[in-house]
Amino acid sequence: MTKPVIAITTGEPAGIGPEISIRGAACCHEMARPVLIGDYTGLKQLASKMDAGIELLKLDMTKWNPDILSEREGSIGVIDSPLLVPAIPGHLDARNGKPVLSFMDIAINGAQTGKFDAVVTAPVQKSTINDAGIPFTGHTEYFAEKTGTKRVVMMLAGLVEKNSLQNNYMLRVALATTHLPLKEVSQSITEESLLETASIVNHELQTRFGIESPHILMTGLNPHAGENGYLGDEEIRVINPAIRKLRSRNINVSGPFPADTLFQPHYLEHADCVIAMYHDQGLPVLKYATFGHGVNITLGLPIIRTSVDHGTALDIASKGLGLASHGSMIEAIRIAAEMALSSKKRKRIVE
Structure with missing residues (x-):
């Protein structure tokens, strides 16, 4: 069975989200075709500092062809959604509140239109989005609202x-x-x-x-x-x-x-x-019992959405790369991939 395409929103750019998203995606090629959603320039700079062997491949949503991820085995797809100002690790900036929401919007739309088989979300800083003038209570509520889901x-x-x-x-x-x-x-x-x-x-x-x-x-x-x-x-x-x-x-x-x-x-x-x-x-x-590899899953949505079980960890991000654990991100991608495959299998049986 074809490996599922998993969209990964990279979360609060000043936190550990971008790092754990890249590291998690790099570890999951055997189970999925990962696609990051975030600021391509910033992610590319970050990846080069982490590991020169990590290849980020810019993708075009208007000419969608996920097969290129299979052809370029080992590469990580990226949908570019630019920040308004460069991120400084550990330092929040309300000007990037709207771009962070855009990451989610791209992921939700892509999942609803069949481009993505599942969505994995890195943690966001709710205060940054609210400080940008947008009422926001969390991923769960936002995904429910955007998909028109009454109860999740x-x-x-x-x-x-x-x-x-x-x-x-x-x-x-x-x-x-x-x-x-x-x-x-x-x-x-x-x-x-x-x-x-x-x-x-x-x-x-x-x-x-x-x-x-x-x-x-x-x-x-x-x-x-x-x-x-x-x-x-x-x-x-x-x-x-x-x-x-x-x-x-x-x-x-x-x-x-x-x-x-x-x-x-x-x-x-x-x-x-x-x-x-x-x-x-x-x-x-x-x-x-499971911290560090637990996963948050939103049930009841018309799309699959999982997330890590921790926050943005601004304090860790401010200290530099290599200190954040990406275990929960790996599990979130793994479970999302398994859910996507199970859903496809059941759909074929029903049909």
């Missing part, structure tokens, strides 16, 4: 490596709510929202990950999953009814489980995803 689900994933006596397993954690103040979480969890979230997770695990019969675990909201109503009644009023309805729709969901005991290998090794009720209930566990 944030899922992080990473391989948990065990010792020689235990099996490695893929830990996936999806969120019922995302970036909300804790006091707003309870009122935001409804039976309808849980039905939508779990349905999206189940569908994406089937279509994007090739898991025919996913098993999903769902946490409770309260300590001890409410202790039969003594520590809160959201489990009784909302979560249990949602789980019953999901099962009636042949979606294999178990729970609600107390979050403090659910994240153990003997539960997780036999599950395909955990749905946590809020951000800091599920993600601290995943990031502790």
Whole structure:
């Protein structure tokens, strides 16, 4: 099967995004045909400082021919989207806020029109975009808006490596709510929202990950999953009814489980995803177990989008090249490529 074309937006130019994008792309030729989206001049200068053997190939979106990437094996394609001012590592400049958004727009359009099989995003600095006068809350919300998607689900994933006596397993954690103040979480969890979230997770695990019969675990909201109503009644009023309805729709969901005991290998090794009720209930566990090679995945979009599990690391960028880890970028590209191949395989079967 032809290797998928993966667009990589290079993120905040003053952070580590450009470096890890180049390094990640250079490591992934066996699994994908990488195409960077960013300032070609700056990326070329950066690549020459990193490794003289890295070849960047400027591509023209108006005369799109991804086969050239196969013909020039080992080269990294670049779609040029110039910055307004040269980037200085570690120093933000609001004048580059709009160009960073342009990276995303090119990637989204290219994925929607079939030029790219998936999109991987390097981290952006939200404040730079907002300082440029553009309201921006994050990649997830921006991709949802630009693709006209009503509801998306944030899922992080990473391989948990065990010792020689235990099996490695893929830990996936999806969120019922995302970036909300804790006091707003309870009122935001409804039976309808849980039905939508779990349905999206189940569908994406089937279509994007090739898991025919996913098993999903769902946490409770309260300590001890409410202790039969003594520590809160959201489990009784909302979560249990949602789980019953999901099962009636042949979606294999178990729970609600107390979050403090659910994240153990003997539960997780036999599950395909955990749905946590809020951000800091599920993600601290995943990031502790997989940080440095975890991946952020947006479910529910009409296109495939993955990202690294960390921020722009301006402090690291300011200290020079070679200090930033690109492990998460490699994993983001790998998972995006696998999702793209799985989607194509399923589409052929359906057709």
